Amino acid sequence: MxxxxxxxxxxxxxxxxxxxxxxxxxxxxxxxxxxxxxxxxHLHRFLxxxxxxxxxxxxxxxxxxxxxxxxxxxxSTTTEKQIDSVPNGEHSQVLDFPGGKVVFSPEMRFxxxxxxxxxxxxxxxxxxxxxxxxxNFVPVSEEVAVKMYSNMxxxxxxxxxxxxxxxxxRISFYVTSIGEEAINIASAAALTxxxxxxxxxxxxxxxxxxxxxxxxxxxQCFGNKADYGKxxxxxxxxxxxxxxxxxxASTIATQIPxxxxxxxxxxxxxxxxxxxxxxxxxxxxxxxxHAAMNFAAVTESPVIFICRxxxxxxxxxxxxxxxxxxxxxxGQAYGVRSIRVDGNDALAMYSAVHSARHMAVNEHRPxxxxxxxxxxxxxxxxxxxxxxxxxxxxxxxxxxxDPVTRFRKWIEINGWWGSEAESQLRxxxxxxxxxxxxxxxxxxxxxxxxxxxxxxxxxxxxxxEQEKLLKETINRHPKDYPADVPI
Amino acid sequence: xxxxxxxxxxxxxxxxxxxxxxxxxxxxxxxKQITVRExxxxxxxxxxxxxPKVFLMGEEVGEYQGAYKITKGLLEKYGPERVLDTPxxxxxxxxxxxxxxxxxxKPVVEFMTFNFSMQAIDHIIxxxxxxxxxxxxxxxxxxxxxxxxxxAAGVGAQHSQCYAAxxxxxxxxxxxxxxxxxxxxxxxxAAIRDPDPVVFLENELLxxxxxxxxxxxxxxxFCLPIGKAKIxxxxxxxxxxxFSKMVGYALKAAxxxxxxxxxxEVINLRSIRPLDRSxxxxxxxxxxxxxxxxxxxxxxxxxxxxxxxxVEESFSYLDAPVERIAGADVPMPYAxxxxxxxxxxxxxxxxxxKRACYRSVPLAATA
Numbered sequence: 001m002x003x004x005x006x007x008x009x010x011x012x013x014x015x016x017x018x019x020x021x022x023x024x025x026x027x028x029x030x031x032x033x034x035x036x037x038x039x040x041x042h043l044h045r046f047l048x049x050x051x052x053x054x055x056x057x058x059x060x061x062x063x064x065x066x067x068x069x070x071x072x073x074x075x076s077t078t079t080e081k082q083i084d085s086v087p088n089g090e091h092s093q094v095l096d097f098p099g100g101k102v103v104f105s106p107e108m109r110f111x112x113x114x115x116x117x118x119x120x121x122x123x124x125x126x127x128x129x130x131x132x133x134x135x136n137f138v139p140v141s142e143e144v145a146v147k148m149y150s151n152m153x154x155x156x157x158x159x160x161x162x163x164x165x166x167x168x169x170r171i172s173f174y175v176t177s178i179g180e181e182a183i184n185i186a187s188a189a190a191l192t193x194x195x196x197x198x199x200x201x202x203x204x205x206x207x208x209x210x211x212x213x214x215x216x217x218x219x220q221c222f223g224n225k226a227d228y229g230k231x232x233x234x235x236x237x238x239x240x241x242x243x244x245x246x247x248x249a250s251t252i253a254t255q256i257p258x259x260x261x262x263x264x265x266x267x268x269x270x271x272x273x274x275x276x277x278x279x280x281x282x283x284x285x286x287x288x289x290h291a292a293m294n295f296a297a298v299t300e301s302p303v304i305f306i307c308r309x310x311x312x313x314x315x316x317x318x319x320x321x322x323x324x325x326x327x328x329x330x331g332q333a334y335g336v337r338s339i340r341v342d343g344n345d346a347l348a349m350y351s352a353v354h355s356a357r358h359m360a361v362n363e364h365r366p367x368x369x370x371x372x373x374x375x376x377x378x379x380x381x382x383x384x385x386x387x388x389x390x391x392x393x394x395x396x397x398x399x400x401x402d403p404v405t406r407f408r409k410w411i412e413i414n415g416w417w418g419s420e421a422e423s424q425l426r427x428x429x430x431x432x433x434x435x436x437x438x439x440x441x442x443x444x445x446x447x448x449x450x451x452x453x454x455x456x457x458x459x460x461x462x463x464x465e466q467e468k469l470l471k472e473t474i475n476r477h478p479k480d481y482p483a484d485v486p487i
Numbered sequence: 488x489x490x491x492x493x494x495x496x497x498x499x500x501x502x503x504x505x506x507x508x509x510x511x512x513x514x515x516x517x518x519k520q521i522t523v524r525e526x527x528x529x530x531x532x533x534x535x536x537x538x539p540k541v542f543l544m545g546e547e548v549g550e551y552q553g554a555y556k557i558t559k560g561l562l563e564k565y566g567p568e569r570v571l572d573t574p575x576x577x578x579x580x581x582x583x584x585x586x587x588x589x590x591x592x593k594p595v596v597e598f599m600t601f602n603f604s605m606q607a608i609d610h611i612i613x614x615x616x617x618x619x620x621x622x623x624x625x626x627x628x629x630x631x632x633x634x635x636x637x638x639a640a641g642v643g644a645q646h647s648q649c650y651a652a653x654x655x656x657x658x659x660x661x662x663x664x665x666x667x668x669x670x671x672x673x674x675x676x677a678a679i680r681d682p683d684p685v686v687f688l689e690n691e692l693l694x695x696x697x698x699x700x701x702x703x704x705x706x707x708x709f710c711l712p713i714g715k716a717k718i719x720x721x722x723x724x725x726x727x728x729x730f731s732k733m734v735g736y737a738l739k740a741a742x743x744x745x746x747x748x749x750x751x752e753v754i755n756l757r758s759i760r761p762l763d764r765s766x767x768x769x770x771x772x773x774x775x776x777x778x779x780x781x782x783x784x785x786x787x788x789x790x791x792x793x794x795x796x797x798v799e800e801s802f803s804y805l806d807a808p809v810e811r812i813a814g815a816d817v818p819m820p821y822a823x824x825x826x827x828x829x830x831x832x833x834x835x836x837x838x839x840x841k842r843a844c845y846r847s848v849p850l851a852a853t854a
Contacts, residue, residue, distance in 0.1 A: 262590040
């Protein structure tokens, strides 16, 4: 296809370096798995002990379709020697194929379906909130850390109260993000407001961070007149043009190729921004995920794929979802740089997304982040997860592995937070939320003509006619229609 | 047997006659002739030149110059950033096109045929068509999906289906289907400029056909309105509606009917959604008889919708039951003789028109 013919040299160099590394593994590392070694090299190379500028590749200006300079950072120097030692000429074991040069071997060897060692997971804070020694991370100021923590608490409280509101019959439906607060807030904190977000449905924290108010959340859930969605969607389908957060759709994984398209557009417009998309472990089984990853790599689009691997897709555990070693390993299959992160470690999430953004925007490349976590809540209010998983497992993750508590411990250690601030925050948020719900509940519903607008840019004549007919019918039989819907 | 042989001969001779006939019927100024392919290519070229947000995506659209050479020369002129050769993933590139449209660019996504759009139909319907409504106007999707639709010649069941009825049933989409070069240019330009998602159904067999076009059509600002049908031929006895390739067949049928004293009014729908109900109904109120023609499957087809619309709005004007001519209710066979029998032919339209004019026994009586 077109792309190969354009960049033969880079493809050749690509393959050379990849293959060289592989034979290096075979020779000198024996049982060491392909994946984990590669991962180690990844980590050591792009998270240096000093901060950011170190890993900016000066050659990374977009228009050079140069994979080669970037791969250099990932090879050890022995690999290069390996390549050079491949003889050319009559004893050459290298042949040209359309994709590039391939080194042959008379030994039949299948690539294993699973690594002997699972790919490493990046984490910076341990379970007690202490910084792990020799950790690399992007530092956060007190202001940012406290804001992150407050948002995490707000998200947690928002979820609890809205869930209860659904149980009381005040809203029809709700989806919680309990257990995934760190993923939500820390990733949002590492992005800029120009970065375009394509969510699945378990990322309201990103919207919260960007400034969506509690009232705005409540309005959407109650589908009232002030809802930006004009009451057209179920609760939790938030969206905000202003905050660069694309309206949540119920379809799984469809947002992933959308994000790549938007990222490509950002690159074409030469904007200092990237696209970010979130999805769960289940979403990675959809065709859209694979097509999007492949496309992002081929088009060199500045997009960050954040997978919330929370162990469950409604009742389907990850063991029934895929047999690969999670999601991060798939990145390499598509030519996408990836990392596995402890999703409950806010500091690690922040660092990973921060670095990812830098690479995506400056090097025009996609990055895949697999954030491992646990879905503490039920899939939604239509689900009772105790039916398919043990209640004590849920409790353990809720208490012992709570990302909010973990981060709190860290900011307390730094002297940035205390128990008084804690109780003040929690009670303030709670009362704000209850107030917001009260107002949202009492507000008027959207008017009847909102049924017909926005199907097209301009309302077509047939819909205008139908609207007229509907209004006449309502006027003639007002008893048959709800009183709280304005005409 | 004889009928089929005659059909073949007629078909060939009609192909030769057609351009001359069109010249007589069209504009008085000495008209330039361009093929539908050239019309589409020039429309894309002009729209890309006028608006830097417009870009093309699809399989083989760039280096290969387009699977049907519609995008010939555009990669060379606009570069690989604006003419994207995609990997083989309809779902992928449609989703990506929609994402680019969400951002604010104006992608023109090509499907090698609309049969392959089925792999991407979730993105067309759920991500493109419904987004403006679901987001309450926050997300507009100015995207165009184009490609050949319907039967070609000898391509079998999985490459011959007509998707007009499928897409036209969905609110939020606009569905256009051009017939001649003027339609192709005007409607494609309108589609690209429109802020709503548009499905643009072309026809592979029409790509190579030449039609005369006036200077107005060749002007780069030329545009046809979406939602307006065109009366290709005026008549007083029976209305024949058609779109795409069937317009040509309907015109030939009208020629044949004229010799028998039946003057048919041929309407080129141009726009399947929104359907120009007013033009159709006005015509039926004049002629009192209606035949709808389409290549697609009969059940839930475009003809069914037109029939319902006419029955709802102009029932008392009808002097005869509405008849639908459609493709046979079978997956398209490959063998040439079977394929010919699975697609409407000019004779089918002529016979239906005669039945509507009570010149022959109604179909129901023979069943």
